[in-house]
Amino acid sequence: MYINNCTTCGERCHLTCEWQADANMVRITFAVIRKSQRGYIRLCVRRDAWCRGGCVDDIYGGRRPQMEAMLDSLVAEIRELRANMIAQTGFDPIEHLLARVKSEESMRDKCRRKGLPETPESALQKVYDALGVRIVCGFLSDVYAIRDSIANSAKFDVVEERDYIRHAKPNGYRSYHMIIRSQSGYYAEVQLRTISMDTWASLEHHLHYKKKHGGNQKLIVQELKRCADELASTDVSMQTIRDMIMSEEE
Numbered sequence: 001m002y003i004n005n006c007t008t009c010g011e012r013c014h015l016t017c018e019w020q021a022d023a024n025m026v027r028i029t030f031a032v033i034r035k036s037q038r039g040y041i042r043l044c045v046r047r048d049a050w051c052r053g054g055c056v057d058d059i060y061g062g063r064r065p066q067m068e069a070m071l072d073s074l075v076a077e078i079r080e081l082r083a084n085m086i087a088q089t090g091f092d093p094i095e096h097l098l099a100r101v102k103s104e105e106s107m108r109d110k111c112r113r114k115g116l117p118e119t120p121e122s123a124l125q126k127v128y129d130a131l132g133v134r135i136v137c138g139f140l141s142d143v144y145a146i147r148d149s150i151a152n153s154a155k156f157d158v159v160e161e162r163d164y165i166r167h168a169k170p171n172g173y174r175s176y177h178m179i180i181r182s183q184s185g186y187y188a189e190v191q192l193r194t195i196s197m198d199t200w201a202s203l204e205h206h207l208h209y210k211k212k213h214g215g216n217q218k219l220i221v222q223e224l225k226r227c228a229d230e231l232a233s234t235d236v237s238m239q240t241i242r243d244m245i246m247s248e249e250e
Contacts, residue, residue: 058104058120059104059107059108059111059118059119059120059123060104060107060120060123060124060130061120061123061124063120063124064101066184066186067101067130067131067186068101069184070131070182070184070186070188071099071101071131071133071188073155073182074099074131074133074155074156074180074182074188074190075097075099075133077149077150077153077155077156078094078097078133078135078146078149078150081093081145081146081149082094085142085145089246091138091139091142091242092138093137093138093139093142093145093146094135094136094137094142094146095136095137095138095195096136097133097134097135097136098133098134099131099132099133099134100131100132101130101131101132102129102130102131102132107123107127107130110127110129111123111126111127114126114127124185124186124187125187128159128160128179128187128188128189129179129187129188129189130186130187130188131186131187131188131189132188132189132190132191133188133189133190133191134190134191134193134198135190135191135192135193136193136194136195136198137192137193137194137195138194138195138238139194139235139238139239139242140165140194140235140236140239141239141242141243143165143176143192143193143194144176146192147161147176147178147192150178150180150190151178155182155183156180156181156182156183157180157181158178158179158180159179159180159181159187160177160178160179161176161177161178161179162176162177163176164176164177165197168228168232170225171204171221171224171225171228172200172204172224172225172226172227172228172229173200173201173204173228174193174197174200174228174232175191175192175193175197175201176191176192176193177189177190177191177192178190178191178192194235196231196232196234196235197231197232197235199231200224200227200228200231204224204228207220207224
């Protein structure tokens with residue numbers, strides 16, 4: 001293992017190399033951690049790539065710095081909205097926010113599943129979630145308030161929206177999805193959820209997709225759907241209580 005610069009983002013990184021002489025190729029595994037305004041972020045964690053002549057084959061074509069800049073701009077816009085809403089209502093609309101650049105492996109896998117060539121054009125123009133932001137809110141009204149702010153921003157164009165809150169998926173999944181495009185031409189997927197929706201989605205992913213259920217599959221799906229509906233009812237009740245409190249304070 002030795003220290004070098006990441007050929008994708010230019011940051012210092014740890015590398016381990018495995019030389020395959022018969023193909024004149026080298027396999028590089030390395031990790032990069034950098035501090036940004038979103039905190040410590042991972043850029044190329046456990047990234048495995050094959051390269052010829054020492055040039056790493058990057059699915060994003062060396063554009064990670066520009067992608068990071070777009071992500072920082074979007075996060076800054078959301079934080080500004082958050083501060084304004086706190087000043088106006090006294091409520092913090094965001095419980096937590098996560099932002100990421102899809103890993104090399106995940107993007108290549110998605111390109112393969114969609115039948116697309118593993119190229120920067122596919123990753124940046126045909127697949128819209130190379131950049132992703134998940135915003136978790138306390139209340140339903142906060143989800144739509146943040147959605148409206150992003151949609152009205154002059155910095156981004158809304159390409160696509162899917163309201164899985166009002167129109168839940170058959171399995172009970174609820175969330176508000178937006179595909180936005182920056183002025184620089186990069187796409188990002190924004191997911192907005194309440195705490196209840198985020199909790200359900202995390203547990204459903206862990207329970208349903210990570211394990212084999214055998215004969216219990218049908219019952220588990222039914223129970224997950226029931227839990228999703230109950231949590232959705234709780235979201236509506238909590239929103240009603242909050243509206244009552246705010247109306248009394250006016």
